[in-house]
Amino acid sequence: MKILFSLYLVLAVIIAQFFAAYFFSKSRTSYLKVFSALVLCISIYLFGYLMIINSNNLQEMIFWNQIQYLGLPFISVLWLVIALLYTETVCSLRDRMVLLLFLVPVFTFFMRLTNSWHQLFYKSWEVRQLFGYYSLYMERGYWYYVNISYTTICLLLTIIIYFLGYLKNQADYPKKPHFLVFFFASLIPLIGIILILFAFEERSVDYTALFMPLSLIVISYGILKYDFLEVRSLARETIFENNFAGMVILGPGHRIIDYNKAAKKFFGSLNISLDNYPIDHILKSEPELLEIFKSDIDRDFSLVIDGEERFFEIDAVPLGNFHDGNTRMLKSIRDVTEERKIQNRLKVLATTDSLSGLYNRTEFMNLAQNELALAKKYNEELSLLMIDLDCFKIINDTFGHAAGDEVIREMGNIMKSSFRKTDIVGRIGGEEFAVVLKNASLKEAKKAAEKFRKTVAKKKLVYGEQEISFTVSIGVAAIHGDTYESSNIEDILKKADDALYKAKAKGRNCVVAFGLEL
Secondary structure, three states: OHHHHHHHHHHHHHHHHHHHHHHHHOOOOHHHHHHHHHHHHHHHHHHHHHHHHOOOOHHHHHHHHHHHOOOHHHHHHHHHHHHHHHOOOOOOOOHHHHHHHHHHHHHHHHHHHOHHHHOOOEEEEEEEEEOOEEEEEEEEOHHHHHHHHHHHHHHHHHHHHHHHHHHHHOOOOOOOOHHHHHHHHHHHHHHHHHHHHHHHHHHOOOHHHHHHHHHHHHHHHHHHHHOOOOHHHHHHHHHHHOOOOEEEEEEHHHEEEEEOHHHHHHHHOOOOOOOOOEHHHHOOOOHHHHHHHHOOOOEEEEEEEOOEEEEEEEEEEEEOOOOOOOOEEEEEEEEOHHHHHHHHHHHHHHHEOOOOOOEOHHHHHHHHHHHHHHHHHHOOEEEEEEEEEOOHHHHHHHHOHHHHHHHHHHHHHHHHHHOOOOOEEEEOOOOEEEEEEEOOOHHHHHHHHHHHHHHHHHOEEEEOOEEEEOOEEEEEEEEEOOOOOOOOHHHHHHHHHHHHHHHHHOOOOOEEEOOOOO
């Protein structure tokens, strides 16, 4: 009898150790982490009892009983914590809740550790023989009953939570029949505790240790039968439920059949509640979004949230077989606002002159070439100004290069405010600037250039305690779409540059138009 009982416990310890290691390696969710701790405590408890029944020395038995209490006080409360997390009765354990739940088990651990000082847990010890093996009989103290009462309460609460979770789950999808597995696995050790309370005096058998392997067998059945480790559910939780991207699954008729937390938050920002209705009904107040969700192609969408415009990419992923009539579509909603901001910053850095704030030479030439092509296509006039700061070297030599930089910045500000928003304004060299005037004749461009020249001449830049005045020379050139054969912007730029050279030769601070003054 002793050998069979020992083999039974050895097998239970091996299974428990395997589960502890396996659960720990699969610990992606909070309840699995707690479960790995639970199974480890069970294995310590069973191993201690195994050593007790294979000892015939009272001191050895007392020692192994002490080892049992490294895990025993925590088993019932860990079982309760798993129930709370697995059934989502609570989403996470707060520090105060952990303190309240583990207060009695931790106190029990120290009470058993120091029992020889106060005998509040066990009053006395005795070795008894039963069925060919020795058992340890302990006379119970006050704190033993406190601990066994708390253990019983935890297991009762666990059973109630799983039973209520099972009843609630009957109407949900997907169903979780393994709630019942946990229900029965929690009921078995409770039966063992009841037997210890009322039948221990007669036989001195630890019925909980005897029944605990049965709980492990029930859980093993649940793992094999119902995917208790929930590889599929873990994938859902990791990839679907906890994904930062909102996910909505549409069934036949564009009816919503599932969605995750991020999708709920996204639609909540639009004051829309998701439910098992066709998307036409849910998004009837958002026609643009409705069109996107009914489409099977990827689309972009933007909306204002808390006063900030946010950008979203809504991707469409077909699910299932389109030929079986049960077509489904996964709509993924990804917030790309920060990515767009970064892209815009990079674009600004790549296309903008950092000192003047105008387009840099590369971007200016690209935009100017595009405008030239459009002018030719639509038979429109196009003018270009070449602007050069007069005597800029003297400004640098007299006031310093920092002052020269301030003049460049001021030129950028003046040019932004002096020309139309449709015009293209850029800095193409050190002190050289250029402007493309859309749909403007040569005379109109010269008039705009003269106005700008006067604005600059009136400007006084205060740098430190000094006042800096500066002027510009401007060359103007123009084309007409149906008469100018070249499609290269460099040609008109060269003509404007030639006119600028003439303006400088005339004494600076003047405007020369190519074809009028030449």
